[in-house]
Amino acid sequence: xxxxxxxxxxxxxxxxxxxxxxxxxxxxxxxxxxxxxxxxxxxxxxxxxxxxxxxxxxxxxxxxxxxxxxxxxxxxxxxxxxxxxxxxxxxxxxxxxxxxxxxxxxxxxxxxxxxxxxxxxxxxxxxxxxxxxxxxxxxxxxxxxxxxxxxxxxxxxxxxxxxxxxxxxxxxxxxxxxxxxxxxxxxxxxxxxxxxxxxxxxxxxxxxxxxxxxxxxxxxxxxxxxxxxxxxxxxxxxxxxxxxxxxxxxxxxxxxxxx
Amino acid sequence: xxxxxxxxxxxxxxxxxxxxxxxxxxxxxxxxxxxxxxxxxxxxxxxxxxxxxxxxxxxxxxxxxxxxxxxxxxxxxxxxxxxxxxxxxxxxxxxxxxxxxxxxxxxxxxxxxxxxxxxxxxxxxxxxxxxxxxxxxxxxxxxxxxxxxxxxxxxxxxxxxxxxxxxxxxxxxxxxxxxxxxxxxxxxxxxxxxxxxxxxxxxxxxxxxxxxxxxxxxxxxxxxxxxxxxxxxxxxxxxxxxxxxxxxxxxxxxxxxxxxxxxxxxxxxxxxxxxxxxxxxxxxxxxxxxxxxxxxxxxxxxxxxxxxxxxxxxxxxxxxxxxxxxxxxxxxxxxxxxxxxxxxxx
Amino acid sequence: xxxxxxxxxxxxxxxxxxxxxxxxxxxxxxxxxxxxxxxxxxxxxxxxxxxxxxxxxxxxxxxxxxxxxxxxxxxxxxxxxxxxxxxxxxxxxxxxxxxxxxxxxxxxxxxxxxxxxxxxxxxxxxxxxxxxxxxxxxxxxxxxxxxxxxxxxxxxxxxxxxxxxxxxxxxxxxxxxxxxxxxxxxxxxxxxxxxxxxxxxxxxxxxxxxxxxxxxxxxxxxxxxxxxxxxxxxxxxxxxxxxxxxxxxxxxxxxxxxxxxxxxxxxxxxxxxxxxxxxxxxxxxxxxxxxxxxxxxxxxxxxxxxxxxxxxxxxxxxxxxxx
Numbered sequence: 001x002x003x004x005x006x007x008x009x010x011x012x013x014x015x016x017x018x019x020x021x022x023x024x025x026x027x028x029x030x031x032x033x034x035x036x037x038x039x040x041x042x043x044x045x046x047x048x049x050x051x052x053x054x055x056x057x058x059x060x061x062x063x064x065x066x067x068x069x070x071x072x073x074x075x076x077x078x079x080x081x082x083x084x085x086x087x088x089x090x091x092x093x094x095x096x097x098x099x100x101x102x103x104x105x106x107x108x109x110x111x112x113x114x115x116x117x118x119x120x121x122x123x124x125x126x127x128x129x130x131x132x133x134x135x136x137x138x139x140x141x142x143x144x145x146x147x148x149x150x151x152x153x154x155x156x157x158x159x160x161x162x163x164x165x166x167x168x169x170x171x172x173x174x175x176x177x178x179x180x181x182x183x184x185x186x187x188x189x190x191x192x193x194x195x196x197x198x199x200x201x202x203x204x205x206x207x208x209x210x211x212x213x214x215x216x217x218x219x220x221x222x223x224x225x226x227x228x229x230x231x232x233x234x235x236x237x238x239x240x241x242x243x244x245x246x247x248x249x250x251x252x253x254x255x256x257x258x259x
Numbered sequence: 260x261x262x263x264x265x266x267x268x269x270x271x272x273x274x275x276x277x278x279x280x281x282x283x284x285x286x287x288x289x290x291x292x293x294x295x296x297x298x299x300x301x302x303x304x305x306x307x308x309x310x311x312x313x314x315x316x317x318x319x320x321x322x323x324x325x326x327x328x329x330x331x332x333x334x335x336x337x338x339x340x341x342x343x344x345x346x347x348x349x350x351x352x353x354x355x356x357x358x359x360x361x362x363x364x365x366x367x368x369x370x371x372x373x374x375x376x377x378x379x380x381x382x383x384x385x386x387x388x389x390x391x392x393x394x395x396x397x398x399x400x401x402x403x404x405x406x407x408x409x410x411x412x413x414x415x416x417x418x419x420x421x422x423x424x425x426x427x428x429x430x431x432x433x434x435x436x437x438x439x440x441x442x443x444x445x446x447x448x449x450x451x452x453x454x455x456x457x458x459x460x461x462x463x464x465x466x467x468x469x470x471x472x473x474x475x476x477x478x479x480x481x482x483x484x485x486x487x488x489x490x491x492x493x494x495x496x497x498x499x500x501x502x503x504x505x506x507x508x509x510x511x512x513x514x515x516x517x518x519x520x521x522x523x524x525x526x527x528x529x530x531x532x533x534x535x536x537x538x539x540x541x542x543x544x545x546x547x548x549x550x551x552x553x554x555x556x557x558x559x560x561x562x563x564x565x566x567x568x569x570x571x572x573x574x575x576x577x578x579x580x581x582x583x584x585x586x587x588x589x590x591x592x593x594x595x596x597x598x599x600x601x602x603x604x605x
Numbered sequence: 606x607x608x609x610x611x612x613x614x615x616x617x618x619x620x621x622x623x624x625x626x627x628x629x630x631x632x633x634x635x636x637x638x639x640x641x642x643x644x645x646x647x648x649x650x651x652x653x654x655x656x657x658x659x660x661x662x663x664x665x666x667x668x669x670x671x672x673x674x675x676x677x678x679x680x681x682x683x684x685x686x687x688x689x690x691x692x693x694x695x696x697x698x699x700x701x702x703x704x705x706x707x708x709x710x711x712x713x714x715x716x717x718x719x720x721x722x723x724x725x726x727x728x729x730x731x732x733x734x735x736x737x738x739x740x741x742x743x744x745x746x747x748x749x750x751x752x753x754x755x756x757x758x759x760x761x762x763x764x765x766x767x768x769x770x771x772x773x774x775x776x777x778x779x780x781x782x783x784x785x786x787x788x789x790x791x792x793x794x795x796x797x798x799x800x801x802x803x804x805x806x807x808x809x810x811x812x813x814x815x816x817x818x819x820x821x822x823x824x825x826x827x828x829x830x831x832x833x834x835x836x837x838x839x840x841x842x843x844x845x846x847x848x849x850x851x852x853x854x855x856x857x858x859x860x861x862x863x864x865x866x867x868x869x870x871x872x873x874x875x876x877x878x879x880x881x882x883x884x885x886x887x888x889x890x891x892x893x894x895x896x897x898x899x900x901x902x903x904x905x906x907x908x909x910x911x912x913x914x915x916x917x918x919x920x921x922x923x924x925x926x927x928x
Contacts, residue, residue, distance in 0.1 A: 353744075354741070427649065
């Protein structure tokens with residue numbers, strides 16, 4: 001069910017402000033694609049344009065084309081709600097719904113579509129999703145407890161479970177480990193490895209080692225200059241990016257000689 | 260209009276959707292229905308209601324037919340939620356319209372310069388006495404409440420950081436916010452009856468009652484403003500060896516003066532329209548009385564109430580217009596002052 | 606009294622602690638601080654005297670001879686319950702109308718309106734709060750009440766089997782009209798607090814819901830409502846407190862009678878407690894004032910309890926959200 005994403009000539013605006021300019025790339029199905037780059041270079045904005053989440057901010061719009069298996073996301077008859085249903089998202093900070101139990105958090109997305117689910121069916125989804133997020137063993141005895149009671153890393157895995165419970169085709173992750181300690185981070189990274197057999201994963205990260213560890217392909221975003229829009233500098237296999245990048249700016253950034 | 264779905268094996272991103280202008284189109288239909296209703300001789304209220312109903316029903320039903328249940332629910336709720344705003348707008352518009360239309364007929368030069376007290380039969384009557392009464396009583400109430408309120412807030416924020424006394428006072432201020440105005444009037448009435456004997460009425464009594472209602476508002480507003488003053492500013496003054504009280508008077512208060520004045524103005528605007536307590540304690544009189552310590556004093560709200568009972572409708576609407584303008588003016592002043600005098604950030 | 610409570614403060618001129626918090630022993634400081642304490646103590650004194658006055662003056666009102674209560678009953682309880690019933694019925698009508706509207710408007714301001722529009726919308730609703738209650742009463746009594754009669758007639762005709770929708774008074778000046786005016790008056794308070802709590806719904810939670818493929822309304826139900834629930838409850842209670850104590854809108858709208866009835870359209874229902882005080886304070890007969898003060902005490906205690914519950918709910922929700 002995983003799908004590839006084609007992006008061509010994508011410009012992203014906030015009102016009159018051009019935030020990201022001229023992005024072209026192909027994200028392969030069943031692989032992990034990482035975006036790296038300095039703060040404010042538009043990598044998160046770009047990620048959010050892949051499931052139309054940037055539209056949440058008033059005035060945000062895109063020009064250009066994003067298509068998932070040939071279906072353009074920005075066609076007039078495409079429902080952003082349906083897009084987000086099939087392209088799931090995990091955020092920078094874990095955000096389980098505070099008033100819901102662990103069980104209800106996992107099912108939150110499924111309940112939107114089918115009001116009445118059989119108990120056995122619901123149980124199966126919860127177990128499958130929590131197992132998929134490597135969380136089942138830790139929480140199976142307290143599914144009725146609030147999700148906020150978990151540790152940060154567990155909460156983030158709960159959010160991943162919630163995202164995969166609706167069986168999306170693509171999973172977008174916006175710096176999923178930036179609020180987590182190293183042990184939780186490594187748990188999430190292991191999880192990403194396992195998930196890529198089923199999902200197309202796109203991850204934004206600040207941490208270049210993380211990009212090197214988890215991703216198959218890497219895109220480097222940078223600003224053209226102060227006050228200028230962000231753009232995609234280089235997109236290559238991770239191996240090549242970290243060993244022998246095509247672009248000098250990429251090499252400077254990766255080797256820490258940024259500036 | 261809809262594009263063919265991709266192969267059925269995978270879930271689709273597209274489904275039939277209403278055109279982007281669908282709400283506008285249905286809105287146009289609703290307006291047309293309203294217009295037809297008006298032409299056919301329905302009342303304006305009924306026609307607008309039917310138009311709104313058409314909009315609120317047609318769009319979700321259309322969405323349900325073309326899109327799906329969830330979109331239909333979303334569209335229905337969007338319509339209903341926007342409708343709440345227009346429902347709330349209706350009484351405001353109607354009230355302002357009525358007061359302005361009816362009240363403006365009463366306004367004239369004599370309306371502002373004469374009182375109800377006639378020395379000859381052909382003398383015009385006006386609300387001069389009530390305007391003065393309102394200003395005197397509200398002024399005295401402000402004279403009592405502003406120092407007490409501001410000083411209390413200073414104590415709560417600057418001195419009594421979370422000690423028992425300040426907690427008690429904070430709680431009492433909360434209690435005071437909830438005092439029904441008629442109870443404040445009863446209290447003043449009973450207090451002045453006890454001191455000056457039964458049947459006592461005076462502007463001062465009214466001011467005391469209004470102070471009870473005004474003080475908590477002043478305390479709250481001042482507290483909020485003082486909290487906004489950064490501690491660095493205080494520490495900078497202390498570091499220069501400035502005594503604490505001078506720091507408060509010279510540094511803290513000037514920084515927050517805009518917000519405090521705005522808060523006080525809003526508090527005045529709130530009590531200037533109070534009727535019930537003044538009815539009890541300030542009373543009703545025909546002549547202009549400037550002395551809050553002696554004798555009854557009529558205010559605009561009390562005049563509105565009492566003349567309404569006597570059926571003196573034209574004067575009543577005029578007085579209501581004057582009162583509304585006063586209150587709105589105070590509100591605008593508060594807003595403008597709050598903006599102008601706000602401490603510059605950064 | 607106040608001085609004993611402030612002994613926690615360091616004694617003036619005491620230890621020369623380097624902290625800026627320590628008091629310099631200047632005379633100006635002592636005087637200024639004394640002034641602020643006096644102001645705070647004055648509030649304490651004022652409220653204490655309100656209590657004491659209402660109790661001492663009103664106490665006699667509980668045990669007057671039966672004829673003093675004859676207006677509505679034969680004992681204090683017989684006198685006060687019809688008033689209390691009217692007060693509560695009018696306030697409940699106000700809540701039933703105002704709460705859904707207020708929640709809707711708060712959602713318009715925080716979730717639906719584009720940012721350039723939400724400030725003016727909020728301002729218009731605040732204007733509703735600025736209108737003096739006597740002007741509401743005037744407008745509603747003269748202008749609104751007659752316009753409502755056809756609606757009441759319709760309800761009476763079609764739903765007349767429900768005792769609430771009885772015979773309609775031709776002037777429209779019934780408890781339902783009073784409740785409607787109260788609804789308009791408490792709408793801004795409930796809106797303001799709901800708006801505050803709704804706007805504090807963390808962006809992360811709203812985005813989490815949207816990213817799962819929720820529509821806007823589903824997002825509101827999943828995140829905004831659960832998050833703001835206790836805040837809205839306290840807003841409703843504060844609105845109720847205001848409605849219970851409101852005088853003029855009821856006095857000027859309701860044509861008062863002496864018998865409580867559940868018929869919302871009746872033209873002779875008992876007034877609310879506050880309205881009754883405003884209507885009868887001039888009666889100079891023996892014991893009336895004491896009885897009125899006693900009813901005022903009942904009203905005060907009722908609003909006190911409701912406001913207290915509201916504050917408690919706010920504090921609890923703030924603790925919960927902070928934790």
